[in-house]
């Protein structure tokens with residue numbers, strides 16, 4: 001009996017996190033969605049995704065919000081050898097193009113986390129607001145921080 005339970009636990013562990021869903025709003029499609037689990041004691045986590053604009057008119061990401069936490073649009077930039085994060089009010093999503101929010105660049109930062117928030121395998125809903133397309137609630141699976149990451153561990157949240 002113990003053996004059976006142990007092998008079931010192993011099978012569940014191998015299954016890993018669910019594959020992220022894609023989301024659509026208007027002419028926009030959001031793919032490659034993930035939230036990187038924060039380091040221990042980090043009060044912020046980075047959300048990453050691609051936004052493709054299949055329309056003939058530019059759109060803009062103008063905001064992000066989530067229940068219980070603050071969310072902001074950020075861009076990591078290297079200045080004089082130091083990685084800094086800049087808070088942006090809006091990002092243009094050009095017609096016919098894909099804008100990538102990825103490590104070392106654009107991201108949605110969820111802030112005000114307490115220890116134990118956002119564990120691997122959990123999900124967090126973030127509402128992304130677009131100037132033309134409107135709002136869409138995007139579900140971010142929380143994934144492990146594989147392959148190292150610059151910056152977020154020391155992020156100052158206020």
Ligand SMILES: [Cu+2]
Nearest residue numbers: 074085109155
């Ligand atoms: Cu940030």
